[in-house]
Amino acid sequence: MKRAGLLMAAVAMPLGAGALATDLEVTHWWTSGGEAAAVAEFAKAFDATGNKWVDGAIAGSGGTARPIMISRITGGDPMAATQFNHGRQAEELVEAGLMRDLTDVAEAGNWKDVVRPSSLLDSCTLDGRIYCVPVNIHSQQWLWLSNAAFEKAGVPVPSNWEEYAAAAPKLQEAGIIPLAMGQQPWQTTLAFQVLLVALAGPDAYTAVFGGKDAELAGGEELAKVFEAASAARDMAKDSNVQNWNDATSMVITGKAAGQIMGDWAQGEFQVAGQVAGEDYTCLPGLGVNEVIQTGGDAFYFPKVDDAEVTAAQAELASVMISPETQVAFNLKKGSLPVRGDVDLDAANDCMKKGLDILAKGNIIQAPDQLLSADDLTQVNDLFVEFFNDPSISAETAQSRFASIISNAS
Template identity: 75%
Template sequence: MRYQFITAALAATAALQFAGPAAATDLEVTHWWTSGGEAAAVAEFAKAFDATGNHWVDGAIAGSGDTARPIMISRITGGDPMGATQFNHGRQAEELVKAGLMRDLTDLATKEHWKDVIRPASLLNECTVDGKVYCIPVNIHSWQWLWLSNKAFADAGVPVPKNWDEFVAAAPALEKAGKIPLAVGQQAWQTSGAFQVLMVAIGGPDIFKKVYGDKDAAVAGGPEVAKVFKAADDARKMQAKSKVQDWNQATNLVITGQAGGQIMGDWAQGEFQVAGQTAGKDYTCLPGLGVNAVIQTGGDSFYFPLLKDADKSKAQEVLASTMLSPATQVAFNLKKGSLPVRGDVDLNAANDCMKKGLDILAKGNTIPDTNQLMTEDSLTQVNDLFAEFFATPTMTPEDAQKRFADIVSKAD
């Protein structure tokens, strides 16, 4: 009840703050949130913005960010900008900002003290170019999770694993029970993301930073990363019968007990929630694969292209402010499965897995997201490699590692 009261009161305050005599303004917002959990979360943004007297025009683009981003960029560079658009934290919108196509939000950020409330500070730093703020972070999403179906392990007659090694050891029992040990969607970003998680868990955070941050090709081709490729080979074998395409389809295999687990970001929580499942009862989450408990400071930000229409430009400010308001941060992130970017919100309603993430964040055990460390071009090459590796059993881990080290040596 306390949470509901606080949320309702803050939402009313936000509506009063932005309500005015001006006519309602339609503002198109583009994003790639189309799964069940994602749709429930984005509806919270739309509801909060509509409460200000404006109108959210939903511009959802089906598919992953890899599908949506080229469309978004083409519209902006082609002179047909939307009111606001999603990108991941990091360097994805870097060229658009430098081309002068994105709106400077520095005055709003100063007025509303974003620097004082956004945590960790690196999130706002990722939105800052040459001292000016060009985006607003709305959540913290971390790849560093293994989601496990308690039903699948019960059916297989083995305990729910507590770490990656136990998970690998349980694979034969899962297969004997007719289960897919590891669910993986057949898209490049999913297989590449799984590898990143394995690197942090098996190689450690420092190895991850040296490879993706420092672009250290010697480390990428060295013995510590060789262990990671061995683990990736285990993952490849465990997902051999996982024939689904989209990430949420793979999550559904875990939800329905058809698969033992999935390496996926915390956005998977939204799917478990929509399915009516309870963390700790129906499913188990292992941050850092139960080996290295860290939170990756990835996630989503919204940028606001420059517009000629004065009313829409004003509405952009209202939307930015609304997205960061305490009430909206709570409502959105509870549905999305992500962590809020504000350090001053009440999250008593958080589930077991979100509380684990908040605890790790509070301890400062964080690492950057790859989007914050490498350009889109470099990451595309990495993604393509792991799509091929997971789909080609004849490619040896040694050969894949050599190609990976070569990509790292040329990355920027």
């Protein structure tokens, strides 16, 4: 078996026309039950080509996995393919010439004609060349609710954030944690961003994160968002878990009433056998401003000096964005497909809500598409501190946030 760094390129059975089967190591951070079920669809589709998916899952979140991935690529020990989020996370690697140009693959597959919205492919493009394959549309803007928890507390399942926050005392009286929230840094920032879009509106979100509007960030309009974040902090004070999927599990089991989390949480509900609209309720935009964030996941392919690996990389990229794989993967992942030409009759209640919002064009860009990784790290650090330290007032947190935005690149 021939090796190229830690990726394995193995000559095996012929695939026809002189092609050779190749093992490709693919790194990602999809390790929860729902995520594992989804990534298995990619592996199955690639293996069907006669090649072999060698799974390189890295436990933890993207914040844990990305430094490891980047270190391997810059250290001359690249994997064959690796996950990043849409946006600027791999920008420096592309500029350094370490990522493969996929423009020829994209043109052969007519990606520009089928990827919707076009901003997803734009996020993969630098100087007119395409360097990644977008595989899904993930939106943060969801509130997931346990119907059983609200029934136990004797209150109706909320239809928006205001009703949800008002139900918190009754939930606590019933021994139910109002809001499940893990301690991974990105989770607290996600909650704030969702509250911002819902309560201040999509235009305010875009102006702050995209336009770097520090005056708006420190103004009265966002003050109500920070007050809501303070309320969320109190609602989540007894949520003593680390990982996002552990927090989702609290909702699934009825220990917690709700969770602000991206649509990837839906994969966990599916693995648990729960039915959307019956066992759990989903509120896009917290039931206030229904929008879909056009973030998600993309795969990049580090440059490797091996013709067999290069050919297999192109085949994997094509497989990932094929109509059949897009349907199979996204139905398991809880996300939406990047192709606008696939049939999703099998979509459940929550996915249909997302598809309807997407069809209406109610979309915003993800923070990764608007802020640099360094700036997002500062925002993450602020909200980790805020959610873990009740002595930090909403006013203080807002002032510090406005300062970060004013100095953002």
